[in-house]
Amino acid sequence: MASSKLAKEGDAYRKVLGFTLRQWRHQPWTLGAMLGAFMLATVLDVLTPLYAGRLVDAVARGGDAALGAAIEAFAVLIALGLGAVIVRQIGFMTIIQFTLRMMADTAQNAFRRVQRFSTDWHANTFAGSTVRKVTRGMWGIDQLNDVLIIFMFPSLVMLVGTTIMLGLIWPMMGVIIAVGSVIYIVLTVWLSVSFVSPAASLANMWDTRMGGALADAISCNAVVKGFGAEDREEERLSHVVGKWRSRTARTWNRGTLNGGIQGAMLIVLRTAIVGFAILLWQQGVAAAGDIALVLTSFFVLQGYLRDIGQHVRNLQRAVNDMEELVDVHLAPVGIEDRPDAKPAMIEEGHIAFENVTFQYGRHANPLYSDFSVTIPAGQRVGLVGHSGSGKTTFVKLIQRLHDVTGGRITIDGTDIRDMTQASLRSQIAIVQQEPILFHRSLAENIAYARPGATRREIMEAARLASAHDFIEALPKGYETLVGERGVKLSGGERQRVAIARAFLADSPILILDEATSSLDSESELLIQKAMERLMVGRTTIVIAHRLSTVRSLDRLLVFDKGRVTEEGTHEQLVGRDGGIYRRLFERQALELTRGMKVA
Known part of the structure; x- marks a missing residue:
């Protein structure tokens, strides 16, 4: 049972991410500019702890000679911070236009397909549910782009950059960070996909049913009034809302528990990194500035890793929200024009x-x-x-x-x-x-x-x-x-x-x-x-x-x-x-x- 759920979730990821990549290809230059901006901003964040350590070293040494080094390190820190803000802002401004165009194109294409679906498809599908699939999927695109481009991509750059930077100084520190981070990410993804995701998919299904039930009753309000059936329809909707509420509550509870587990894993990783830094200091291998470098790097990295858990949950939510919209795009139209079809020229009507x-x-x-x-x-x-x-x-x-x-x-x-x-x-x-x-x-x-x-x-x-x-x-x-x-x-x-x-x-x-x-x-x-x-x-x-x-x-x-x-x-x-x-x-x-x- 669990394996079938994982397979289903894997199919959903492949389907939605494949669809998203195809949409990204429509704006290659904009996508490249965005990724470049966020990568540069993250690299500047990676370098910040290095100059923070140099500043601490200069302060610890004291004297006139150290003052110049401290001022230089401080100036570089300011420049890195301002540079990261400016470049990241350029990325934000670019992704706004990128995502809006993608949302608009996807909604228009979905509407185009729905208009051309067969009469049987329309007869068997709630109009309200279809509208809900399209609108929810549109905002799923917004969330998916944010998660992948603004958050997860910079997190990956930060992890790789920090591992390389500290590994070049202390190889064992690089190993600890790399192994600990990979274990954390794998467990986070596994919990989200196998534990949180199935509940989220079921909650979304009942959300769609609730939209369909509302649209059905409201569009047929004249019939409801004609038979005095307001209470009956409210009771019917109450059943659907109750199911939606219980399924959504289970999803939220699982997400909260998942967050707690991720927090515990981060504490274990922090203990390993800081403990190894103290060991290096005790052995005389690391100075005060080096400890500052390690601590600052970890706290910056921890912010990215801590958010990865939330990003994975948001990614799963976006995939769930987009899945039904992608199904609309992938569903066969039913009756399509032949490639060589020509405009009809009916004159007599035989x-x-x-x-x-x-x-x-x-x-x-x-x-x-x-x-x-x-x-x-x-x-x-x-x-x-x-x-x-x-x-x-x-x-x-x-x-x-x-x-x-x-x-x-x-x-x-x-x-x-x-x-x-x-x-x-x-x-x-x-x-x-x-x-x-x-x-x-x-x-x-x-x-x-x-x-x-x-x-x-x-x-x-x-x-x-x-x-x-x-x-x-x-x-x-x-x-x-x-x-x-x-x-x-x-x-x-x-x-x-x-x-x-x-x-x-x-x-x-x-x-x-x-x-x-x-x-x-x-x-x-x-x-x-x-x-x-x-x-x-x-x-x-x-x-x-x-x-x-x-x-x-x-x-x-x-x-x-x-x-x-x-x-x-x-x-x-x-x-x-x-x-x-x-x-x-x-x-x-x-x-x-x-x-x-x-x-």
Whole structure:
């Protein structure tokens, strides 16, 4: 069990440090300048005890001749101190820009990848948890850079420099310092990796879950209020917070104990070094200045070594914080553009499924098997069938939100895999059953389909969607912010804004996922007429749940378990005895009749 934990931690270190080194390579000159500055500042610190010893020697000798040596040693000490401060400050100023650029680039790259992850990835991942991974990882980069460049690198320079300097004077002293320091560092790293780190990883996992639970409950607050479930959600969060608290407490307690052990090891090392210095003095090998040199060197070195324990803990914390962010960077995007993919140039909108096979993830059986359908340019097609029959998958494959397992899908004779995804989707307008709006102004939401649209074009699209009047009635009109996911608008208003967005897109292919389902009868009639105008000359696919919305379409495809079992016009399918479409239509007609009787 312990070995597997160590292996896991080793993998985390390799993954995070490898990622960090790759980011460092983007700024080689800045990195070299930083390391040079901190190395020079540390070398100046290494030399400080040498001149402190000379100062003590001069004072101990006394006399006029010693005064000059004392003043000289004192002046050098001042120069070393000022030089170290100035050079180290240059390093600090450089690392600020270095780290900020690295944090910004990493966050932007993570966002870029998240935007391009598959719809399945987004469906299975909490938005709040993803945000937490990215933001926590960003600050992990800041801490990791500080630990490695500002602290651990100078500590290594100090250890090597002090060992060499004292070893040249008393070889055995150099051996004691080198061996004692190495034992201290190895034990410190081992305690951090095998004792503190596993607890920190678990605490971070619960920290991520807490962020996800908070975001989930807050984003669904309308549902919480609707069912009076505030206490229930608080109890649910209390469980998560309790787990986070206990795991974090264990991490902090282990870190504190680790610090105590490191303090004890430093006392042992100090005893060995000072005891050997006293022995040298007793034997007449070391003078008063030499003792001052040893003591000053040790206390400077002790400060660096004492901090190494904290730096290792901070390094582990930074690795834990960055691990999930690095996983985001390393995760496969899912669907990627081919290297030779070109921008889509859809003119007519002729769609063809050619012997398509498709299955979701690890499902044993494919949803589509040797599936072929052709939709001529400009045809208005309705997709009908029970839930799970393959209607939504059909349009997702056209958008290339999933890749086919076999066969191909073409638009105007070109395989959609030969087109860049962004250009393909930009030429397909879609109105979803549950429209999603940004927490931006109404004008920005409508213009999202065409960012360069003028205000007149935005307003015209809103008029066609019967949205202009209610927008103008708002206090800020088109500049009104709609709230997160459009929560400030009613369902019908959100739907009309989404429809206006589709009008403005003016794409050759139009997908309507029951686009009028949230509208009242009066608005629905207006929208239906507007939709009929919009469909002219465009290839239109309508996912129909209410069959009244597809009666006037050119052609209906009836899906059942991933196959098109019936196709034709509404009149043709209604007249087919025992057909799926006829059963669905009769059932909806019966439900409508019952509803009218009850009313």
